[in-house]
Amino acid sequence: MTQRPIIMSDKKDGDGDASVVVQTRPKTKRPPLYKVLLLNDDYTPMEFVVHVLERFFGMSHAQAFEIMLTVHKKGLAVVGVFSHEIAETKVTQVMDFARRHQHPLQCTMEKE
Numbered sequence: 001m002t003q004r005p006i007i008m009s010d011k012k013d014g015d016g017d018a019s020v021v022v023q024t025r026p027k028t029k030r031p032p033l034y035k036v037l038l039l040n041d042d043y044t045p046m047e048f049v050v051h052v053l054e055r056f057f058g059m060s061h062a063q064a065f066e067i068m069l070t071v072h073k074k075g076l077a078v079v080g081v082f083s084h085e086i087a088e089t090k091v092t093q094v095m096d097f098a099r100r101h102q103h104p105l106q107c108t109m110e111k112e
């Protein structure tokens with residue numbers, strides 16, 4: 001939401017001179033969000049990708065299967081949106097898990 005100035009009520013000082021006081025407010029910036037992307041490749045088994053989506057992104061089997069098919073057909077898909085720290089953790093978890101199982105699955109993040 002856009003920040004609006006705080007307008008105090010019109011001041012009547014008796015001289016017929018009305019004025020407004022604009023109070024400043026400390027800016028509260030929301031932290032930037034990051035998309036976590038899963039990339040397609042020709043070798044990672046479909047069931048492995050479905051398992052990754054269930055395990056690290058809390059998806060149901062049906063949801064995970066649907067997203068896996070989107071990645072397979074379109075080349076990539078956003079699998080979640082997180083703070084920088086959480087996004088980085090997800091990417092690391094997926095990449096480590098894929099490497100341990102010797103699959104070339106790639107997972108990256110980008111600022112929203």
Ligand code: TYC
Pocket residue numbers: 038039040041042043044045046049068069071072105
């Ligand atoms: N294209 C892979 C296959 O046909 C499946 C796959 C889906 C791989 C999604 C990676 O992120 C991925 N076995």
